[in-house]
Amino acid sequence: MEKKKWRTAISWHFDREAYVRGYKLSDLVGNLTFTEAIYLVLKGELPSEKERQMLDAIFVATVEHSIAPPSVIAARAVASGGNSLHVAVGAGILAFGEAHGGALEGAMRFVQENCQENPERIVSEYLKLGKRIPGYGHRYYREYDPRSKKIMDVAKRLGFYGNYCQFSEEVEKAIEKVKGKRLVMNVDGAIAAVVSEMGFDWKLGKGFFIIGRTAGLVAHVYEELTMEKPFSKRLDEEEEVEYLGKMPQELPEKYKKS
Ligand SMILES: CC(C)(COP(=O)(O)OP(=O)(O)OC[C@H]1O[C@@H](n2cnc3c(N)ncnc32)[C@H](O)[C@@H]1OP(=O)(O)O)[C@@H](O)C(=O)NCCC(=O)NCCS
Numbered sequence: 001m002e003k004k005k006w007r008t009a010i011s012w013h014f015d016r017e018a019y020v021r022g023y024k025l026s027d028l029v030g031n032l033t034f035t036e037a038i039y040l041v042l043k044g045e046l047p048s049e050k051e052r053q054m055l056d057a058i059f060v061a062t063v064e065h066s067i068a069p070p071s072v073i074a075a076r077a078v079a080s081g082g083n084s085l086h087v088a089v090g091a092g093i094l095a096f097g098e099a100h101g102g103a104l105e106g107a108m109r110f111v112q113e114n115c116q117e118n119p120e121r122i123v124s125e126y127l128k129l130g131k132r133i134p135g136y137g138h139r140y141y142r143e144y145d146p147r148s149k150k151i152m153d154v155a156k157r158l159g160f161y162g163n164y165c166q167f168s169e170e171v172e173k174a175i176e177k178v179k180g181k182r183l184v185m186n187v188d189g190a191i192a193a194v195v196s197e198m199g200f201d202w203k204l205g206k207g208f209f210i211i212g213r214t215a216g217l218v219a220h221v222y223e224e225l226t227m228e229k230p231f232s233k234r235l236d237e238e239e240e241v242e243y244l245g246k247m248p249q250e251l252p253e254k255y256k257k258s
Helices: 034-043 049-062 070-080 085-094 103-114 119-128 146-158 163-179 187-197 202-227
Strands: 011-014 017-020
Touching: 017 034, 034 049, 034 202, 049 146, 049 187, 049 202, 070 085, 070 202, 085 202, 103 163, 103 187, 103 202, 119 163, 146 163, 146 187, 163 187, 187 202
Parallel strands: none
Antiparallel strands: 011 017
């Protein structure tokens, strides 16, 4: 049969009913939790109870983390410009990048490709090249990231603490030894190790953070739209901005048209 232009294995309609990964959508409603439905749509199969609990813990860890990160600043600034909820939430998602949220993809790839290697050798190689190891370091947490610790604890309890998790913790120790500075395994690093244990492809990495944190962004944008006046995110230049430009000067005569 000729290959069609658009193809999908995710869902289809049969007899005027939607089926997701082969299951009737109306059978899933009221029976699956949100996390089970997300697992189904991403992985193509239903999760076990332990897989559901593990993924649930991961989403809870990502749901919100203060007003400070770039994505929340972007989302609330765009909302304060007079935009609707979906535009502002979209702006927040676009702020996810290698330093915030987006590190999950690189962190998953890092553990999946290097897990068999010697952690100290890999760390030395990265540091020698001046490359950042995705999943390590945090602006706020210097000793440990409490979210990572909890995710690892849950992984141990549910049987998802395997080679990837062990490798990730060894890398944290190796960074401290080789660099002489502690860079904590951050939430992206911990999630990367655990979802790798669960058999997810690193190319899905950013998706886990997008799915979890979108709830927090919606709450922030709603708060901005309902609690603050439009334009409230205008900076106070005197208080918050350092001016680095030229001092006032006359426009040269030859440019003056009036
Ligand atoms: C999160 C991050 C942006 C914080 O950066 P930061 O506050 O500037 O980092 P710190 O002040 O703690 O550390 C700065 C030093 O550590 C190094 N460093 C920080 N994170 C590093 C990493 N992941 N790998 C290697 N070196 C790193 C810097 O190069 C710098 O080195 P120097 O002092 O020799 O110049 C940074 O750690 C990072 O880019 N991590 C990787 C991406 C990531 O996992 N992001 C998800 C965050 S939840």
